[in-house]
Each structure stands twice: as structure tokens, then as C-alpha cells.
Amino acid sequence: MPAMAQVGVRRGGGGVAGAARPRLERSRSDRVIAGVAAGIGHHLGIEPIVVRVAFVVLTLAAGFGLVVYLLAWLLAPLEPADAAAKPRPRILIRPTLGQALGAALILAGVLLLLFVTGFWFGEELAWPVTLAAIGFAILWARSGEERGARWPLDAVLTGRVFSSRMLVGSLLILAAMVVFLLANTSLRAAGSTLLAVFVAIGGLALIIGPWAWSMGRELIEERSQLVRTEARAEMAAHLHDSVLQTLALIQRSPEQREMVSLARTQERELRAWLYGRAPTLAGARLRDAIDAMAGRVEHEQHAKVEAIVVGDADLDEHARALVSAVGEATLNAARHSGSTEVSVYVEVEDDAISAYVRDHGNGFDPAQVASDRRGIADSIVGRMERHGGTAEVNSRPGGGTEVVMRLPRKPA
């Protein structure tokens, strides 16, 4: 196994080293005809638009590109349906100048070969289309940093891309139009004005077309987003009246502790989902982490954990440590206090995050703690201190226990 991995890395060269290359599959989500070009693009790690342009250019060579396209259509399987739902992580190779030059030379060589062997539509068509195709690719093959822009002109206007690229691409397309008009003298004689208009329209379509297309896609995307939001609101109303009510009912039978704990876990999850705090987006914020921790302790210890968070903060390394310490204290209370209810309160202030874990259980004399409890107290106190915070345990026999933790925050 290790040997194979080494070979793989070596063969991968400077390209997508380490990242597994996706299988060659026809794309469901990103397709113009059958998703072949997008599939090849994903497989090779290049922009699908470049592949599409290559197909167009090769099709000029007596339909060579068309044949390749149809073959790929037959041979490449369609990607699984669920893969289309989530946008795939795009692995893109930023080609070096040498690689780009190499690809261009290979393409030129293939064209030359076809030219020599006579599979050729003729000068009048081939050169303008090749020129236009290169201009088109320059215009529309967007690189990584501009992908956030709504449309390429945005990127130009906000100065994120050299407008020289726009210029070169447009000029190439214009040149293609001129060459086409000049080369087709016989056609020009037939109806020069009409032809010029058609060519102008074609050129404009090449420059603006992809933008209009992506705008259209975005509109469709927005509309389906809206539909999804509405469906979600409706479902929330429904669940509220049914599932949440039932869960509240189940909890009223105190004998079956297992059932109660299950119901509470379910209720917590459902609630998080209904009110937009889905665990999938979580992890990033303190509130979510505390809620998740409370749910875990409830589930494992069959205790009721009331977790209240005022304010919210990003979950950096220190906040994560605080959550762990709070979790430890909560678990401890649920396990040893003899009370089945634990109150967790976390407040985020400008200069510090305070956390309190309280139970109304047996309490103990901190001076005479059993060794295992001292261990836990140490892990709470020690952890907080390692992250520049403090922790103290207040307890007395019969009076319940409260663990108070405090973590200073750096000014934002």
C-alpha cells in the first residue's frame, strides 16, 4: 500500500498532488448537452469551458470533436443522482505557462495533422472559429479568486481581474468576425449588410451569452431556494403542532427514564432544526456547542440539562476548552450530585465569557473530596487555567454545587 501511494504521488507531479482525482463521469448538474465536457473538466481538473471550446474547435476538423464527444457520451457513466445535489468541491489546476503552452501546441498539432490529411472544412470557417473560440475561452475561463463575482464585468469593474483580459478576449472575437467577413467574399456579395448584422449578433452572443446563461441559472436557483424556504416554514408549523406536542406529553410520564431522555434528546434536535440551529451548520458558534454538549449529557446520563446562553461567540480554541470544561462539570453534576436537573448558564460579555454549572443535589465539602472528584475538579480547573481562565467549585453538603468558570476574551 505505501509503495502504491508513493507511485501515485510521483505520477501526480505538480498538479493536484494529494487530492484524489474524481472519476470520469458525466455531470448531472453542470451540463449543456450531456454533461460530457463538465465531466472531463472535473476529471482533469480544468475549467469545463475550456473543454467545451476544445470540442467546438475539433468539431471543425471534419467533425472530429463530435465523434470524440459521442464516444465519451457512450463510454462515461452518468454520475449518481445524489452527487448532483451537493456542489462538488472543484479541484482546479492553475496551469503554469509551460503547461498552457504545451496544451496549445498539442491542439495546434492535431489541427495541423487534420489539415494535412484533408479532414478540414476550409479556411473560411476554420480560422475565424478558432480565433473566436480562443477569445471566448480567455473571456470566460474564470480563475479561482474571481469566482465570487456575479459576472465577469463585476470583476473587471471592481478591479479584481486585469481588464486587459477582457480586452484581449473581445479583440480576438472581433478579429474572428472580421476575418470571417473578409474570407467569405462570395457570401458578402450575396447580401453583405444582412451577413454583417448576423456576424455582429453572433459575436455579441459569444461575448454576452455565457453571462446571460449563468444569470438565468442563478434566477432558477433563487426561485427554488424560495420554494424550499416556504416548504420549511410549512413543515415547521406542522411539526410544532404534532411532534413537539407529543414529545412534551411523553416527558410527563416520569417512570420511564429512558423514554424521557429519548424524548428530550429528540425534542432538542427538532428544536434546533426548526429554529435554524441545525447541527450541520454548527460547531462554529459557542451557543451550538453548548446546546450539543447539554444534549449529549442528557442522553447519556438521563438527566435534565437546562442550558441557557446569553450572547454568542466564535468557537476558537479557548472557547472550545471552555465548552469541554463546562461539559465535564455538567457530566459530573449529573453523575454524582444525586439531582436529575442541572442548570448551565453561559454569558458572553465583551471582556470575558462566564459559565456556571449548578445543581441542587447533595453537595459536598470541598475540603474532604473523594479522589475521583478531585481528579475531575482538577481537569476542569487545570483546563481553564491552561487557556488563561479560572474555575472554582462552590459546594457544601446539602446545599448543591456550583462550578464557576471564566474565560477572558481578547478585544475583537
Place this chain on the structure above:
Amino acid sequence: MTAPTRAATGVSVFVVDDHELFRSGVRSELSRRCRIVGDAGTVDEAVAGIVRADPEVVLLDVHMPAGGGRAVIEGVRAAGSKAQFLALSVSDAAEDVIGIIRAGARGYVTKSISADELVAAVQRVHDGDVVFSPRLAGFVLDAFAGDSDEPIDPELDLLTARERETLRYIARGYTYKEVAAELHISVKTVETHVSAVLRKLQLSNRYELTRWASDRRLV
């Protein structure tokens, strides 16, 4: 939150909830220690029933068809009833809790509350006090956090340091009695602070409060 259960004094209670099963469950739990004088499952039935039965405390579901708990409170108030309202809900979205309090409820508890706690809460509302669960205290602290935005009426839009401190203890799970001991004040003073906070909650025009309430069109 576990307040020592006070001696049951047979407070008259009316239960409003559109879920039949839940209504009968609450009835059977409370019937030993309170006097259940009626129940209802719709807004109209509830208003008519409460006016007729004249209970001391109404247990009110926040979510019901045709206007919800707010419509019941308004209808009953319009008829001149003196009943106090304790809101019950399975939801702890801030806008629900804040909204029903602003509509006039004297307290808020979730439906997963134990029977003992529920009886204690009913008793407290009956005594003219306010039932502040830890969660409600948390919401209020959130809503009143930060004094940066211009308070229009500082009397109503800001909490005093003492009120804030009291709410913090409640959010931490302290009972009123424990809060009093910690702050070296009487339980009565704690209740005064909490009532003052409830008043601010109902009357303040702080942006967060009006936003939350209007989200559910409760104000």
C-alpha cells in the same frame, strides 16, 4: 427553579390548550391541589368560559389557531376579568416567550415542567408574583444586553444593575430564596426586582423586544 412547593390552597384554575390530551393530563395532575373550574380548546370557547367561570389563574397555551394565547388575553381583558395568565408552551423561541409576556401573561413555563413546579408556578402567579423561568431570564438578558443603542426611555429600556444581577442568578438555576440569600436581600425584594423587569418587558419599546414580538405579530 425547583421552588419548595407551597401548601396547595385550591386556587381556581382554567386550562386553555387546543390539545385535548394535554388538557386532560394537566387537569388530572392539578386536580388534587388546585380547583379546575373549566377548560377550553379554542379561543372563542376560552374567552366565554373564562368570563363565565371567573378563575383566578388561567393556564394558557401560546400557540392556538385563530390568534393564539394573545387573542384569549385580549378577549378576557375586554370583558373585564381579573384572571391572571400563566403561559405554557412547547416552544422556547424568544419571540414566542417575549410576545406572550408583552400581551399580558405574568409568567412563562415550558410544558415539560414537572407537576410540582407547575403547582408552585400557579400559586406564585395567583399571589401576584411573576414566574421567571431560567430560560425567560436568559431571553430578557439577551434582549436588554448592551446599552449602546439610544434608550428612548431609560426608565423602561434599561435594566438596573441589581435587576440584571437577579436575572443572572435565576438564569443560573437559583430559586428566589437562594437569590435572596446570595444578594443579602429579602425574598420580597427579589420578587420586586423580577416584577419590575416584567413591567419593563411589557412596556419598553426597546428594538429587540418589539422586533421579537412583531415577528409573531403578538404586539
